[in-house]
Amino acid sequence: MGGRARLLAGMACVGLAQAPAAHADTLREALILAYQTNPSLEAARAGQRATDESVPIARASGLPSVSADVNYTEFVKRSANSFSSPERALSAGTDLSVPVYSGGAVKNRIKAAKYRVEAGQADLRATESSIFSAVVAAYMDVIRNEAIVGLGRNQVDVLQVNLQATSDRFEIGDLTRTDVAQSQSRLALAQSDLLTAEANLAAARETYIQLVGKAPERLEPPPPLPNLPESPQQAVVQALEYNPDLIAARERTRAAEKDIDVAGAGRLPRVSLYASGGYNDYFGTLGGNVSADIAQTEKTAQAGASISIPIFQGGLPAAQRRQAQAQASAALETEIAIERDVIAQVRAAYSSWLASKDLIESNQIAVDAARLSLEGVRAENTVGNRTILDILDAEQELLNAQVQLVTARRNAYVAGFALLAAMGRAEARDLNLDGGTLYDPEVNYERVRDKIFDWDDDPAPVARSTRTVDTPVQDGDIPQQ
Numbered sequence: 001m002g003g004r005a006r007l008l009a010g011m012a013c014v015g016l017a018q019a020p021a022a023h024a025d026t027l028r029e030a031l032i033l034a035y036q037t038n039p040s041l042e043a044a045r046a047g048q049r050a051t052d053e054s055v056p057i058a059r060a061s062g063l064p065s066v067s068a069d070v071n072y073t074e075f076v077k078r079s080a081n082s083f084s085s086p087e088r089a090l091s092a093g094t095d096l097s098v099p100v101y102s103g104g105a106v107k108n109r110i111k112a113a114k115y116r117v118e119a120g121q122a123d124l125r126a127t128e129s130s131i132f133s134a135v136v137a138a139y140m141d142v143i144r145n146e147a148i149v150g151l152g153r154n155q156v157d158v159l160q161v162n163l164q165a166t167s168d169r170f171e172i173g174d175l176t177r178t179d180v181a182q183s184q185s186r187l188a189l190a191q192s193d194l195l196t197a198e199a200n201l202a203a204a205r206e207t208y209i210q211l212v213g214k215a216p217e218r219l220e221p222p223p224p225l226p227n228l229p230e231s232p233q234q235a236v237v238q239a240l241e242y243n244p245d246l247i248a249a250r251e252r253t254r255a256a257e258k259d260i261d262v263a264g265a266g267r268l269p270r271v272s273l274y275a276s277g278g279y280n281d282y283f284g285t286l287g288g289n290v291s292a293d294i295a296q297t298e299k300t301a302q303a304g305a306s307i308s309i310p311i312f313q314g315g316l317p318a319a320q321r322r323q324a325q326a327q328a329s330a331a332l333e334t335e336i337a338i339e340r341d342v343i344a345q346v347r348a349a350y351s352s353w354l355a356s357k358d359l360i361e362s363n364q365i366a367v368d369a370a371r372l373s374l375e376g377v378r379a380e381n382t383v384g385n386r387t388i389l390d391i392l393d394a395e396q397e398l399l400n401a402q403v404q405l406v407t408a409r410r411n412a413y414v415a416g417f418a419l420l421a422a423m424g425r426a427e428a429r430d431l432n433l434d435g436g437t438l439y440d441p442e443v444n445y446e447r448v449r450d451k452i453f454d455w456d457d458d459p460a461p462v463a464r465s466t467r468t469v470d471t472p473v474q475d476g477d478i479p480q481q
Contacts, residue, residue: 027139027222030212032433034135035128037213039465044127045439046461051120052445054113056452062106063452064098084294087285093278100305103268104261112258119251121441125244128428129421131211136417138208142216144410145201146478148403152194153478155399159187162395166388179388186392198476205474213466215474225416227425232350235423239346242424246342249335256328263324266317267310275303342422349419356412363405370398 035041070092078085099106163183169175208216229235240246278300287294310317374394380386420426428438 025217026220027136028431028433030135030139030208030216031132031428031431033212033214034131035428035433035439037464037466038131038211039463041127041131042463042465044124045441048120048124048441049444049448051117052441052448054116055110055445055449058106058109058113060452061109062099062102064096066094066096068092068094083288084286085288086282088283089286090281090283091278092280093276096275098273099270100273101269101271103265103270105265108258108261108265112255112262115251115255115258117445119248119255121445122244122248122251124441125424125427126248129244129424129426132426132428132431133414133417133421135208135211136222137414138204138211139216139219139222140410140413141204142201142208143219143221144406145197145204146219147406149194149197149201149476149478151399151402151406152190152197155190155395156187156194158395159183159190159392162388162391163187175388182389182392186396201476201478202474209468209471209474213468215471222413225413225420227420227430228353228416229350229419229423232347235346235350235419236343238423238425239342240339243342243422244424246335246338247424249331249338253328253331253335256324256331260321260324260328263317263320266320267313269310270308272306273304274306275301277301345422346419349415349422353412353415353419356408356415359408360405360412363401363408366401367398367405370394370401374398 071090073089073091075085075087075089078087163180166175166180166183170177170180205216229238279297281297284296286296374391374397377386377390377394381388381391417426420430
């Protein structure tokens with residue numbers, strides 16, 4: 001397996017450095033384009049950046065807060081019995097509050113947020129792997145359908161020659177009208193199958209555009225897959241350690257356990273420090289006739305400590321804690337369910353991959369045998385031992401075997417990649433996709449985790465993925481080799 005990995009790495013390094021004279025797409029290029037421009041992947045990255053902000057949001061409730069207010073008042077109509085009320089006033093004040101103790105709510109809320117960030121990063125890996133799996137399937141679908149269209153066109157050409165030869169022999173009385181009708185029927189069916197194959201090819205190309213962002217050109221055969229396991233047990237062991245869905249479930253279980261402590265903090269005391277200051281200016285209008293004897297401005301300041309002790313809340317904190325416990329239990333059971341699912345996926349993918357490899361060998365044997373059989377039937381027909389229908393049947397058997405062979409090759413590769421994805425080994429870092437700097441969600445998390453400035457905004461959002469509205473409508477035509 002190490003040799004296959006080195007082979008893929010070598011092909012990857014050469015793939016972009018040495019472009020062939022007639023450009024052809026490689027699987028690596030398709031994966032790089034999807035990695036850089038796929039909107040679903042870009043949306044998942046943006047969603048993870050939003051999840052990153054949950055940590056500074058959780059931390060904010062444990063940091064000091066400062067507020068200020070300013071009020072200017074004109075007393076338009078004053079009481080007739082008030083001889084000292086002012087005509088106008090300006091007041092300003094500031095308040096500072098410093099949380100000291102919140103029952104552990106802030107601390108545990110931050111820990112829960114960090115666990116959810118890690119879960120989100122694992123979800124992003126899963127999205128990346130899922131998109132890569134879809135790209136591989138689309139790439140192989142285009143290759144398979146191009147091969148089927150080529151086989152179908154060849155079959156139509158062969159049957160057209162057969163029909164012409166059958167018609168010529170009918171004209172000289174060597175064959176019957178039944179032989180001509182059989183040839184016409186097979187040709188019509190082959191033409192119908194070709195139209196279906198061309199439609200399937202066009203659909204496969206449109207799916208490729210949807211995922212990769214550009215129309216496929218001449219697609220090169222894919223390189224061998226790296227790091228395929230030698231046994232299902234080895235595959236399961238790696239999946240239990242690296243599968244991103246399972247990692248995300250584990251982190252969410254940890255976050256749910258911290259939520260229990262957050263809910264329980266609602267029945268514990270809260271302690272905070274506070275300070276405030278005020279300023280008032282009455283613009284010489286306070287006190288009426290004796291205003292000269294009264295100060296027209298004043299300053300105040302207060303500082304102290306506050307403790308809040310919950311005594312009775314109608315059972316709210318207990319209900320919230322029980323709710324958090326039930327949600328943690330659900331998260332734990334979900335983790336086990338995902339673990340089961342991952343194990344089943346890996347074992348099924350491994351079996352499918354092995355079966356697909358065996359199918360390639362058996363279908364290759366079938367193609368070789370069908371080709372030899374067709375040659376024999378044609379030779380026997382020349383001496384009168386075989387009918388036209390026998391030739392038509394042999395040609396159809398060869399076509400069916402060839403179609404099954406290209407389908408088996410497609411299925412084997414897709415199954416192998418699905419196995420790597422289930423093992424958590426089908427991401428950019430595993431596939432040597434060095435077409436640029438790999439996206440690291442940890443960079444954004446480190447950037448925002450400790451930010452506390454209220455005006456520290458990011459630039460306005462701009463779409464990063466490419467649009468496909470200008471790509472040409474696809475058809476079932478095969479590019480010239």
